[in-house]
Amino acid sequence: MTEAAAPTPTTPAPTTPAPMTPAVVVDHVTKHFRLYHERNQHLKSTLLRGRRAQYEEFYALRDVDLTVPEGTTFGLIGENGSGKSTLLKCMARILRPDEGHIDVKGKVSALLELGAGFHPELSGRENVHLNGSILGLGKKQIAAKFDEIVEFAGLERFIDTPVKNYSSGMYVRLGFSVAINVEPDVLLVDEVLAVGDESFQRKCNEKFADLKAAKKTVVVVSHGLSSIRSLCDQVAWLKDGTLHAIGPAGDVVDQYIDEVHPDRQQVSGSGTRWGSGEARVDRIELVDGDGHPTAKVRTGERVTFRFHYVMTEPIPRPVFGMAVHTLDGQHVTGPNTREADCVPERLEGEGHVDLVVPVLMLLPGTYDVSTAITDYATLHQFDFRHRTFRFDVEPGQPKESYGGVVSLGGLWQIHSLDGER
Amino acid sequence: MRVLEDDVVAKADGGRRPARPALLAATIGSVREMWESRNLLANLTLRELRGKYKRSLLGWAWSLVNPLATMLIFAVVFGVFLKVKVPPGDPSGLDVFALFLLCGILPWNLVANGMTGAMGTMLANSNLIKKVYFPRQVLIAANVASSVVAFLIEMGVLAVALLLAGNFVLPWLLPVIALMALQFVFVLGIGLTLGVLNVYFRDVQHFTGILLQLWFYATPVVYPVSVVPRTAHALGVEVPVRFLYDLNPMVRFVGVYRDLLYDVRAPAAGDLLYLLAVSAVTLLVGLMVFARLEPKLAEEL
Numbered sequence: 001m002t003e004a005a006a007p008t009p010t011t012p013a014p015t016t017p018a019p020m021t022p023a024v025v026v027d028h029v030t031k032h033f034r035l036y037h038e039r040n041q042h043l044k045s046t047l048l049r050g051r052r053a054q055y056e057e058f059y060a061l062r063d064v065d066l067t068v069p070e071g072t073t074f075g076l077i078g079e080n081g082s083g084k085s086t087l088l089k090c091m092a093r094i095l096r097p098d099e100g101h102i103d104v105k106g107k108v109s110a111l112l113e114l115g116a117g118f119h120p121e122l123s124g125r126e127n128v129h130l131n132g133s134i135l136g137l138g139k140k141q142i143a144a145k146f147d148e149i150v151e152f153a154g155l156e157r158f159i160d161t162p163v164k165n166y167s168s169g170m171y172v173r174l175g176f177s178v179a180i181n182v183e184p185d186v187l188l189v190d191e192v193l194a195v196g197d198e199s200f201q202r203k204c205n206e207k208f209a210d211l212k213a214a215k216k217t218v219v220v221v222s223h224g225l226s227s228i229r230s231l232c233d234q235v236a237w238l239k240d241g242t243l244h245a246i247g248p249a250g251d252v253v254d255q256y257i258d259e260v261h262p263d264r265q266q267v268s269g270s271g272t273r274w275g276s277g278e279a280r281v282d283r284i285e286l287v288d289g290d291g292h293p294t295a296k297v298r299t300g301e302r303v304t305f306r307f308h309y310v311m312t313e314p315i316p317r318p319v320f321g322m323a324v325h326t327l328d329g330q331h332v333t334g335p336n337t338r339e340a341d342c343v344p345e346r347l348e349g350e351g352h353v354d355l356v357v358p359v360l361m362l363l364p365g366t367y368d369v370s371t372a373i374t375d376y377a378t379l380h381q382f383d384f385r386h387r388t389f390r391f392d393v394e395p396g397q398p399k400e401s402y403g404g405v406v407s408l409g410g411l412w413q414i415h416s417l418d419g420e421r
Numbered sequence: 422m423r424v425l426e427d428d429v430v431a432k433a434d435g436g437r438r439p440a441r442p443a444l445l446a447a448t449i450g451s452v453r454e455m456w457e458s459r460n461l462l463a464n465l466t467l468r469e470l471r472g473k474y475k476r477s478l479l480g481w482a483w484s485l486v487n488p489l490a491t492m493l494i495f496a497v498v499f500g501v502f503l504k505v506k507v508p509p510g511d512p513s514g515l516d517v518f519a520l521f522l523l524c525g526i527l528p529w530n531l532v533a534n535g536m537t538g539a540m541g542t543m544l545a546n547s548n549l550i551k552k553v554y555f556p557r558q559v560l561i562a563a564n565v566a567s568s569v570v571a572f573l574i575e576m577g578v579l580a581v582a583l584l585l586a587g588n589f590v591l592p593w594l595l596p597v598i599a600l601m602a603l604q605f606v607f608v609l610g611i612g613l614t615l616g617v618l619n620v621y622f623r624d625v626q627h628f629t630g631i632l633l634q635l636w637f638y639a640t641p642v643v644y645p646v647s648v649v650p651r652t653a654h655a656l657g658v659e660v661p662v663r664f665l666y667d668l669n670p671m672v673r674f675v676g677v678y679r680d681l682l683y684d685v686r687a688p689a690a691g692d693l694l695y696l697l698a699v700s701a702v703t704l705l706v707g708l709m710v711f712a713r714l715e716p717k718l719a720e721e722l
Contacts, residue, residue: 096716116549133461
């Protein structure tokens with residue numbers, strides 16, 4: 001057995017650093033709510049019936065037991081009503097568990113709703129002070145952070161305007177800026193990442209990367225599996241209020257996708273586009289080994305990226321190119337026809353150009369494709385479409401579960417001098 | 422390593438639900454939390470004050486117009502129509518019904534505004550309570566504090582009026598401020614109780630409306646204490662009316678304010694001790710009720 005798919009050196013060991021300090025300990029937490037059959041908050045009913053109202057106990061969390069290691073980004077996934085938001089609210093102390101308890105080490109800040117507590121009639125400045133103190137900052141801390149908060153939100157000019165005159169984007173940006181600058185030890189985030197325009201989103205993602213680099217603990221609840229996969233170290237999957245699975249992000253998300261299997265919609269046309277337009281890529285398709293268009297492929301499969309082009313006039317020596325990015329913006333690859341020495345002398349009308357990938361080496365994750373048609377010098381752009389197509393890669397062969405973007409496709413070999421077989 | 426210690430405690434407890442912290446410990450924790458979040462208290466109070474008078478032409482002046490209007494109405498109804506006679510200030514000799522009224526109306530307004538405000542504030546801030554954790558008792562404290570700020574301004578104006586009327590109240594202003602602080606404690610205790618109870622039972626606010634009316638007439642705002650009989654016969658039983666009447670803490674509060682401001686004399690030590698005891702107990706009860714009901718606030722709202 002010298003050449004085989006040997007087991008990966010670290011079998012079940014966690015990917016976290018060895019001296020694991022818990023940041024959040026969720027100790028056998030159960031939380032139930034009362035579902036009232038008739039909502040009756042009156043003394044009369046209490047006195048007459050000897051109880052407040054008829055209700056049914058609904059268990060949002062049942063005996064959930066988990067530990068979030070310090071300095072990691074931890075994801076909570078699950079379908080609607082699985083209890084992930086309830087768990088997050090329990091961690092934030094907004095809700096109290098009925099049984100068990102939760103210990104959080106250090107200062108907690110929760111991004112459940114941005115700008116909660118803003119008073120519409122007060123100015124941005126007054127609201128920063130107000131919101132900062134709600135989130136637990138002292139007067140001096142707010143004063144020290146004030147400029148940074150305003151700058152991050154990009155609201156220097158409007159800071160003395162009442163927030164009721166803010167656009168919803170400005171409102172949310174200010175709320176996010178205050179919350180993120182509280183510098184918590186543990187940050188709890190509930191699906192608020194999908195706010196603001198693209199540039200603000202990028203700022204937010206950078207801020208999260210900073211937090212991660214600063215070894216702060218982040219707990220994220222999200223439906224966005226791709227962001228969970230790229231952002232989180234570990235993921236817990238909640239199902240009907242119980243802990244269904246917990247482990248490295250990739251593994252748990254893959255399990256979840258396999259079970260829930262939402263057929264991904266083709267995301268297209270959302271990115272920016274520019275160019276002179278004589279030649280255009282109308283559509284890009286991902287074609288699987290059987291020749292069917294898809295948006296979900298597996299590592300190791302044969303796939304084809306198909307560019308459907310339209311040229312309104314003859315274009316001499318056009319160059320087709322594409323780029324693949326991860327969702328957090330990492331550039332994975334950028335092949336083009338010029339470097340591959342596959343440039344026609346002249347092209348006109350409609351047709352398609354294929355990039356055939358015999359063995360897809362991308363590891364599981366979600367990726368975006370940008371496309372371009374340029375002249376031979378790659379100086380003039382006829383059509384550039386940024387992030388025009390998004391696809392998922394699911395686990396296949398080679399199987400690698402410890403993160404990363406591409407597989408090297410290497411083969412393990414063991415050469416033992418003891419002649420052990 | 423605090424976490425691990427707690428873990429050990431939980432295991433020692435059989436690994437089950439940890440013992441409910443004693444109510445007293447929660448109450449003490451609640452006071453400490455309030456102290457730790459004094460910056461929040463200041464900011465929330467400012468929010469209440471700024472929010473209240475934003476976009477009104479008179480702004481802060483409304484804080485004065487309201488009690489003055491009440492005073493004018495009472496002065497006409499009770500002073501002119503009903504001809505209520507109040508004894509002149511002793512030893513000040515002051516005999517102005519309007520000022521006599523104000524010495525009662527202003528402290529009374531603090532109670533009335535503090536109670537209604539405390540109940541409203543939990544409901545008004547329900548979104549905040551559901552989305553952020555912070556010591557929730559601060560919401561009620563800030564609301565009562567904002568009423569106290571208005572009260573301070575009103576009392577300042579009253580003090581000037583009294584000076585102009587010939588009452589040399591300057592030496593008594595410090596005791597008056599101390600008394601106001603004590604009344605804040607008293608109203609805060611009531612506010613904490615009613616504010617959190619109202620979340621569970623909305624009847625509380627309707628009930629409070631009636632209670633406030635009753636309480637108003639059981640307090641010597643528009644009449645002097647001297648009109649209250651010592652005893653009365655009802656159903657053949659002698660009822661110690663005055664004794665029962667004096668149990669009302671607002672009788673003592675208004676009495677002491679009048680002693681200091683209208684009569685310009687030192688109040689009776691018994692009154693002060695009684696108020697001190699009642700205020701302390703009221704606050705303690707408020708804190709305990711709040712600590713007991715607070716954990717489920719976010720789901721009950």
